[in-house]
Structures are given as structure tokens and as C-alpha cells.
Amino acid sequence: MHLLVTLYYHLSFLHLISFLLSIISLLNFLLAPLGTIGQSMTITYLRPTPTLPFSLYLFQIKELCDLCGPHVEILKIQEMISSENSPNKIPLNAIVTGLANLTEISLTFKQAYAKDDFSWNIVNTSYQDIALFARGLEKIRLQTLRITNSDINCDKALIILKSLLKHDLEILDFSHCKVGDRGATALAKFSMENGVNEVYLANNRIGPTGVNCLAYALTQNTCKIKILDLRLNQFLDDSGNVLINSVFFRNKFLRNLTISGCGLTSNFQLARALKSRNYCLEKLDLSNNFFDEEFGLRLLEALSFSNKTLKKLDLRMCKIASKIEAQIHQEIYQNREKGIEHFEEEIPEISWDESLVEEMDEVFVEQSLTSVEDPLVDIVDK
Structure with a gap:
């Protein structure tokens, strides 16, 4: 089974989590007699501006990954939005590590639209973002990695390549x-x-x-x-x-x-x-x-x-x-x-x-x- 879930920017993160948990719970119920053979999910995730404490995000991410991890083989992230007070994005190692069956990742590190609140953070990618992403890559085994239209220079590419050896x-x-x-x-x-x-x-x-x-x-x-x-x-x-x-x-x-x-x-x-x-x-x-x-x-x-x-x-x-x-x-x-x-x-x-x-x-x-x-x-x- 191949399921495409698109998560839109205007949803709050808490509602987004609840929405996904409901879908995964329903999937687990419907597919229980069939086991997990041949199941996969493609998630296209557009992260909104945070409204929750950062530590609470991590617990929510872990809970989400524990539930949908067995079903997710392909992860697609179309844009990543930094918080208002920090250039850093959501820690990708938290997501990547939780999705142990990933075979393909396709992501863009920067924000697609600047709107009125322009900041260089929407196009720049911090070294911490890359280091945390590489930390997560070391714990899975990918077949396809696509990082496009992003602020990836030589040093950042080197960090990622080391984790893929x-x-x-x-x-x-x-x-x-x-x-x-x-x-x-x-x-x-x-x-x-x-x-x-x-x-x-x-x-x-x-x-x-x-x-x-x-x-x-x-x-x-x-x-x-x-x-x-x-x-x-x-x-x-x-x-x-x-x-x-x-x-x-x-x-x-x-x-x-x-x-x-x-x-x-x-x-x-x-x-x-x-x-x-x-x-x-x-x-x-x-x-x-x-x-x-x-x-x-x-x-x-x-x-x-x-x-x-x-x-x-x-x-x-x-x-x-x-x-x-x-x-x-x-x-x-x-x-x-x-x-x-x-x-x-x-x-x-x-x-x-x-x-x-x-x-x-x-x-x-x-x-x-x-x-x-x-x-x-x-x-x-x-």
C-alpha cells in the first residue's frame, strides 16, 4: 500500500500531529490482518512557525515516529521554516532516526515563500541543521537522497557525505x-x-x-x-x-x-x-x-x-x-x-x-x- 499525505502550512503543529496520529491509528486498525508487508507512506511536510515549547515538539515528534515508522519508506519535505527567534529548523535527526525503514529522502532546506516577514533565515541553512541531519543519517540505510534548491556548500556537503559512507x-x-x-x-x-x-x-x-x-x-x-x-x-x-x-x-x-x-x-x-x-x-x-x-x-x-x-x-x-x-x-x-x-x-x-x-x-x-x-x-x- 502506498499512501500520500500532504500536510499544509496553515495547520498548527499540534493539529498536524493529531491529524497524523488519527490516520496512522486507522491504518494500523485496517491493515492489522495484513501485517506490514508492502506498506509504505510518502509524507510531504511543510513545517509551520512554532507555537509550542521546543522540548514539547521533540516528545510529539517521537510519538509520531513511533506510530508511523513501520509504514514510512519515502520522506519528502518541500520546505523547512525556521522559528522566529532562531535560524535553526526542526531537528531532522529526530524524524530520520524514528523512521527506521526509510529508503528515500527528498528535501529542501529553505522556505518557499518569504511573505511579509522576510529574514535571511528562510534561505540560509545552519551548520547545526546539517550536523543533526547527518547524525540521523548514520542510523538508517538510504538508497536515495535528494537535497535540492538549498544552501548546501562544500563543508555542508562534506558533513552529509561522511554520514552516507x-x-x-x-x-x-x-x-x-x-x-x-x-x-x-x-x-x-x-x-x-x-x-x-x-x-x-x-x-x-x-x-x-x-x-x-x-x-x-x-x-x-x-x-x-x-x-x-x-x-x-x-x-x-x-x-x-x-x-x-x-x-x-x-x-x-x-x-x-x-x-x-x-x-x-x-x-x-x-x-x-x-x-x-x-x-x-x-x-x-x-x-x-x-x-x-x-x-x-x-x-x-x-x-x-x-x-x-x-x-x-x-x-x-x-x-x-x-x-x-x-x-x-x-x-x-x-x-x-x-x-x-x-x-x-x-x-x-x-x-x-x-x-x-x-x-x-x-x-x-x-x-x-x-x-x-x-x-x-x-x-x-x-
């Missing part, structure tokens, strides 16, 4: 956050140790160093990433060439690569890479980059050496003539149907900066934040 994570999404090169370095190291399958980093602050680290990770056999989304990160041609060479010449797992709107120009060496032994890449999105017709002609020529693996190449909004773009798509289709496997170029050597590799090895050794002590939170950890 022992998870069997399949999907990791930090889209529309503030993750930079150091955060991408941590993600690269994480992907080599965790075996995550899908990584979404759209619209962050990742530059050449971060992309080089991710490219290095893709060359390692322990990295199992199948989908990598780096759109709207400005890392330019040199790092783009390192990335595409790593994918085409050294990787055996990546199926879908998105590098749309990344500031790539006609110096991007995709034509050379297309002549390589592409064992795995099926979809490549290069839309909204600064190419030209000459780049398109080189691609068209290179596709005569292409193989049957590449199934889709997105070149929209790249200043390539419509006629050439149509010929490129037709060539890809014909190659796929005929299974052409003719290669010309030798596999190039890729040299890696030793300092970059050392930084990746030590990224989880550094202590980014001292442990957060909150005696009130201990109420829900017992």
Missing part, C-alpha cells in the same frame, strides 16, 4: 545548491567508496578542479556511476576534454552524461573522442554551449568512426546549423542500426596531478565541524 546509496542529488570544487572532490572520493549509480549536480559552483576530480573517479573500477548530470557548472574546455577522455577511453559504466550550459566552445575535443572505443555512453547532452558550424562538421565527419553504443546526442542551442544538426542525428541513427564499429585513434594517456589525487584521499580525514551537542535532541534518540 556506509549506505548502499543508488541516487544522490545535490541539484541547485552551492557545491563547489571541494565538494565535488568529496563526491568523487565518495563515488569510489560507495558505488552510487546516479549523481545529479546541476547548477552548482563546480569548476575545473572539481570536474577533474570527478573525471579521475570515473577512470577507477570502483566508481559505478551510470548517470552524471553536471549542467550549468562552468568548467570550460580543458576540464571538459579531461572529462570526455575519461568517459570514452577509460570508463565502462557511465550511460548518461549531461554537460549542458557548461561554457564549452569549439575547442572541446568531442570529435576526437567519438573516434574512440566508446564501450558504454548511450546519451550525451551538450546543449546550450558555445559551438559553431565548424565544430558540427567535425562531429559529422567523426561519426563515420562511431559505434553502435551512442544513441542520443543533444546539440540544441549550440549555434550549429539545423541542416548539419539533422545530418548528425541521422548519422547516429544509421550507425546504431548498422552497428558500425570502426575505430581510428589510439587510446591517449591521461596524466593526473598528484596533489589532486592526494586531496581526494584526504578529503574525509579532515574535520569540517565539531560535533553538535543538543541535550534536547537526546530525548528522541533514546
Whole structure:
């Protein structure tokens, strides 16, 4: 059974608790003969401004989690609202720890609408919020984590990734956050140790160093990433060439690569890479980059050496003539149907900066934040 419960902002927290308790009690009564096999609940929770003492909230949260914990596998939080006198949000470790069967979390840390009482607290996320969330993640085993449109910088991402090292994570999404090169370095190291399958980093602050680290990770056999989304990160041609060479010449797992709107120009060496032994890449999105017709002609020529693996190449909004773009798509289709496997170029050597590799090895050794002590939170950890 899959139940969707949407909790609206205008309800008081006490009424919200009573509402959920009633639903869970009814579920327990109705489903008792069936046991708990196959039951799950998706909760979309929009937290109102507190009207109760904070300690009472924790007791209410614990009671709620004890009742609905066996039924909840997916937790979705669309916004989190801080209290009037504090930048901190509701302690997520209290919720996450109580829902022991969680396999997927999708959340946005900031408030959706500012209204009249604007404060920077509605868009900022405190380190205590992140530390408490990470504390809760250490006690469960997730398959999917999505934190989008939030104030997650490199240090905060590092705290979260540390808590996920022992998870069997399949999907990791930090889209529309503030993750930079150091955060991408941590993600690269994480992907080599965790075996995550899908990584979404759209619209962050990742530059050449971060992309080089991710490219290095893709060359390692322990990295199992199948989908990598780096759109709207400005890392330019040199790092783009390192990335595409790593994918085409050294990787055996990546199926879908998105590098749309990344500031790539006609110096991007995709034509050379297309002549390589592409064992795995099926979809490549290069839309909204600064190419030209000459780049398109080189691609068209290179596709005569292409193989049957590449199934889709997105070149929209790249200043390539419509006629050439149509010929490129037709060539890809014909190659796929005929299974052409003719290669010309030798596999190039890729040299890696030793300092970059050392930084990746030590990224989880550094202590980014001292442990957060909150005696009130201990109420829900017992």
C-alpha cells in the first residue's frame, strides 16, 4: 500500500500531529490482518512557525515516529521554516532516526515563500541543521537522497557525505545548491567508496578542479556511476576534454552524461573522442554551449568512426546549423542500426596531478565541524 499525505502550512503543529496520529491509528486498525508487508507512506511536510515549547515538539515528534515508522519508506519535505527567534529548523535527526525503514529522502532546506516577514533565515541553512541531519543519517540505510534548491556548500556537503559512507546509496542529488570544487572532490572520493549509480549536480559552483576530480573517479573500477548530470557548472574546455577522455577511453559504466550550459566552445575535443572505443555512453547532452558550424562538421565527419553504443546526442542551442544538426542525428541513427564499429585513434594517456589525487584521499580525514551537542535532541534518540 502506498499512501500520500500532504500536510499544509496553515495547520498548527499540534493539529498536524493529531491529524497524523488519527490516520496512522486507522491504518494500523485496517491493515492489522495484513501485517506490514508492502506498506509504505510518502509524507510531504511543510513545517509551520512554532507555537509550542521546543522540548514539547521533540516528545510529539517521537510519538509520531513511533506510530508511523513501520509504514514510512519515502520522506519528502518541500520546505523547512525556521522559528522566529532562531535560524535553526526542526531537528531532522529526530524524524530520520524514528523512521527506521526509510529508503528515500527528498528535501529542501529553505522556505518557499518569504511573505511579509522576510529574514535571511528562510534561505540560509545552519551548520547545526546539517550536523543533526547527518547524525540521523548514520542510523538508517538510504538508497536515495535528494537535497535540492538549498544552501548546501562544500563543508555542508562534506558533513552529509561522511554520514552516507556506509549506505548502499543508488541516487544522490545535490541539484541547485552551492557545491563547489571541494565538494565535488568529496563526491568523487565518495563515488569510489560507495558505488552510487546516479549523481545529479546541476547548477552548482563546480569548476575545473572539481570536474577533474570527478573525471579521475570515473577512470577507477570502483566508481559505478551510470548517470552524471553536471549542467550549468562552468568548467570550460580543458576540464571538459579531461572529462570526455575519461568517459570514452577509460570508463565502462557511465550511460548518461549531461554537460549542458557548461561554457564549452569549439575547442572541446568531442570529435576526437567519438573516434574512440566508446564501450558504454548511450546519451550525451551538450546543449546550450558555445559551438559553431565548424565544430558540427567535425562531429559529422567523426561519426563515420562511431559505434553502435551512442544513441542520443543533444546539440540544441549550440549555434550549429539545423541542416548539419539533422545530418548528425541521422548519422547516429544509421550507425546504431548498422552497428558500425570502426575505430581510428589510439587510446591517449591521461596524466593526473598528484596533489589532486592526494586531496581526494584526504578529503574525509579532515574535520569540517565539531560535533553538535543538543541535550534536547537526546530525548528522541533514546
